[in-house]
Amino acid sequence: MEKTTDTHLYLRINEQDKAALEQLYDRYEKILFSFLYKMLEDRDLAEEVLQEVFIKIWRGKGVYDESKGKFTSWLFRMAQNTAIDLIRKRKKPTVPIEEAAQVASNDAPVAEQVEWQEKKGQIETAVQHLSIEQQKMIDLFYFKGHTHETIADMCDIPLGTVKSRIRLALKKLKTSLHGLQERGAYDD
Amino acid sequence: MTNMDCDRLVDYLNGTLSADEIQQYEHHLKTCTECQEIVEATGELPYLADPVEPPAGMKARILSNVFEEEREQDEPPVALKPEMAAIPMHKPKRKPGLWKPLLAAVLLASLLGNAYAFFQLSDQEDAPETAIESIELEPNEAFEGTATAAMIEEEGSLNLVVQADRLAELEDSQVYQVWLIKDDKPIPAGAFSPNPNGEGASYYQLDESSADWDTIAITLEPQAGNELPEGEVILSAGI
Secondary structure (H helix, E strand, O other): OOOHHHHHHHHHHHOOOHHHHHHHHHHHHHHHHHHHHHHHOOHHHHHHHHHHHHHHHHHOOOOOOHHHOOHHHHHHHHHHHHHHHHHHHHOOOOOOOOOOOOEOOOOOOHHHHHHHHHHHHHHHHHHHOOOHHHHHHHHHHHHOOOOHHHHHHHHOOOHHHHHHHHHHHHHHHHHHHHHHHHHOOOOO | OOOHHHHOHHHHHOOOOOHHHHHHHHHHHOOOHHHHHHHHHHOOHHHHOOOEOOOOOHHHHHHHHHHHHHHOOOOOOOOOOOOOOOOOOOOOOOOOOOOOHHHHHHHHHHHHHHHHHHHHHOOOOOOOOOOEEEEEEEEOOOOOOEEEEEEEEEOOEEEEEEEEEOOOOOOOOOEEEEEEEEOOEEEEEEEEOOOOOOOEEEEEEEOOOOOOOOEEEEEEEOOOOOOOOOOOEEEEEEO
């Protein structure tokens, strides 16, 4: 798997290798920042969370090993959880107070852009296979970090079934994503 | 849903489990293919984000804070020898994005103060903390890039780290040269060339003569190694 090098970097970071942390930072700065901006809708907060993520990695809080799956899944989950912590601490919905997001200029490495766009295309198609309600639940649960109560309210479903419905939505997402990946290039 | 452990998937992804519960769930995860696959699929969701350009100077800010946090832990500072003093100062509690141009002069003054303090203290007993502050440089009218300068104490020496982005490509033997200027007298303080993304960084160890300055500037020089600037100033900050 191509991500072996991420694991190598991670191991070097555990030995307090600053250059390795910088490399990891360079590799994921843009996707993490963009992802956190999508969650928080605020550039300053996104930077704050991104910093917290790298402090956690540097301090060895939260341990990654390959039995936990892909490194990126682990990294993104840590970023997502850190952002949710921040959202819940603030206990108020995020409001876009900053300027509108600048659309990325085309100066990022082409390979990185292409990989991102490919994955984006796949995951977008997979999400479109879900019902509207399921799409909304994933957005509220994953990107907005809402509690089960809020999701029950917003999607108008009984509180007791929120968890199992989210799981079902994620399971369906997984199935359709697998289908797309197996078919390789999917025309979206 | 087959058992209680699978039932915890959503809480796991949502970060609401305790440390013990996370450990239990991760143990379960090793043997449950379905949960594994759902976790992996969820790990693709961030790619739904539209690419957003990170703020200028973010990398320098984050990395210096990350490495600073490390030193603030309670562990004994093994890297610091007793005779190598660090700078006593308030801990800079960073608020991202607040360094607007008007603040630059104030921060620069603070940088200077730190440089003095650093060299005055280095003969005295060691102090436990480390100074890191940073300022934004102002571009000239024709230049679109941005740069951040930061003072970083590391293993007993004081370093000036400059990071710039949106740099134009260089021709031939050109370099971007950093200068520290005191009373119109410039001292070269590091040079860099941009990478393919238009980003560049320099690292320069300050000594007592170079710590005393009132302006920092970046010029585009026809070649590396100039003792005095020949090219035009593209970015600068002064008091």
